[in-house]
Amino acid sequence: MEEIVEKKYFVFAHPPDRLQLELGGQIGPVTIAYETYGKLNKKKNNAILILHALSGDAHAAGFHKGENKPGWWNDMIGPNKAFDTTRYFVICSNVLGGCKGSTGPSSINPETKKAYGSSFPLITIRDMVNCQKHLIDYLEIEKLLCVAGGSMGGMQVLAWMTDFPEKIKSAIPISTALHHSAQQIAFNEVGREAIMADPNWRNGNYYGYSIPSSGLAIARMIGHITYMSDISMTRKFGRMKYKNGSSKFHADFEVEKYLHYRGNSFVKRFDANSYLYITKAMDMFDALETQEKVNSLKKFKGDVLVIAFKSDWLYPPYQSKEIVKVCKQAGINVSYCEIESSYGHDAFLIEVEGQTLLIKNFLNRIYSGTEK
């Protein structure tokens, strides 16, 4: 999409009607930053909600004024793209707990006039989805044509399916899991530990002081290794040497330089506390943890397209197959596609061609069966 887009803000849950959180906390008012692309039709039945991953935000497509970097899924959202904005009204919002316009630990608590910091309550994937439901209500959309997203975005798709099964016509969970495995939790925990071990973290109350940049950079470095695959790293870096001469131990290899670059640039755009809260929400998520959720899923009468990528070892295809299995068990019409790719978990952001045809045809079928 070449268009200039704008971030919008939806504010709700004004005290005393605060938002009730799944784990017992309360918060309000809540701001949700969002963007929309394309036009909502008269019947309001062409709306698609896109859900972002851990470090994503509401800016999924198009360009912000004066910027030359498009939204994070610009290759997938736009005229004639997978999510075709000439047909569909596409919405993307920043998650609760985030740091890109939605209420999160770095937001100012109106009661104290200071950043929430560690007083921010623990949030869950279902809380994020609950906020999106409020946004959809506010936009007066009765039923979404589709919810779609990769990685943590896919977890939100699953939460939509179990928590608001009657509010969606279809769902596309990509490169995701019903719940995190021990290995996925472990990688997140090491990242959290790196942040919390940084003396600048100050128990989460670092706003106005130096930020825990080295801890957050380390967390992101770990993340990036898990987002790529062994083979994609070999192809991109191999054992290419790089010598910066700044220290005995630093960056002899290009891959090290790359990780440092990615770590350091992440620090400039992401909040360390958001990283803690959001990764914890991911680890705690379990789509079908209770019988209530299992029963709830059976109320979903729409179609599901599950997409996984062969070289994704962070969210391996077997986890997507588990999603397919529980959908089948719930009597849901589900199809599964495993795309050949060497890009690892990053594939859902990179493999545009492979996903486009699948998603385009899937949406076309769903939308064609919709009363216009």
Next chain:
Amino acid sequence: MEEIVEKKYFVFAHPPDRLQLELGGQIGPVTIAYETYGKLNKKKNNAILILHALSGDAHAAGFHKGENKPGWWNDMIGPNKAFDTTRYFVICSNVLGGCKGSTGPSSINPETKKAYGSSFPLITIRDMVNCQKHLIDYLEIEKLLCVAGGSMGGMQVLAWMTDFPEKIKSAIPISTALHHSAQQIAFNEVGREAIMADPNWRNGNYYGYSIPSSGLAIARMIGHITYMSDISMTRKFGRMKYKNGSSKFHADFEVEKYLHYRGNSFVKRFDANSYLYITKAMDMFDALETQEKVNSLKKFKGDVLVIAFKSDWLYPPYQSKEIVKVCKQAGINVSYCEIESSYGHDAFLIEVEGQTLLIKNFLNRIYSGTEK
């Protein structure tokens, strides 16, 4: 082995005849801590050198007086075990750069009477092997029956094959690689970064002060994830909950508690600078980097047994197959065995049965052909 064993020390390279290091540095005197099990026969042709991994040491088998934890490969070394001490004389030494008795960054520099710290020169896998060669000379062993080791120990095996091909009759590289891939370098670099980001690291000169324990613990936590497999972690921990209540973000899951436990116990037994120097040596190692080494390998006339484990994703079987390939190209008699195991990289320490028969028969064949 139920026997009580003792650590011994070999000191050499007394100034001015310091040890020349591969990357240009010099060091001396050098102490190498070592242990031996079994008896050297009269012909001195039954000696096997065992080479340890990153966090290993000279204490490979038996018990130290008053301790109830045996050496790290006790299941493999002892009477009638894979490395049968009723037949063979088994030697294991702590690597140069280590912190378990051999000279390393935490050793006292006799010139300054202070710990070397960051003044310790960069070392390589070949320097480690060169020290072992000095030890073997000191023990008056003309030719080793075998050199064997897993992970970094396997890299040392490869360095013996290229650097002292006429000094060994056979070699067993296990769960190792000709050189680190970008992914292996990346994991090590994040660990190093965690150590160096710890303010207690003080550019490596922390001896006498608080040690960089949180950084080293994080490095070890990352390591442990890579030593296990997705499936072994799922089997061991799954999503079992654990609540310590100490913090919002800490240890909701057993796997997190386990990683913290392993990280914290590592800090008590390992030196952070040794971690930096040794991981850097691993990353820089490239068995056949030069034509000289390729030619040198052709001088090796012995037998090689390459062992890999199916679920090892840190040193995947394809890397072992590359070792097989270069051996074949050098005209070496090599056999390859990939053992079914779900334990990931840790398998070389755990899968005793699978390795025992292979190694026992291999050694028996080599030793049988040796003039007694």
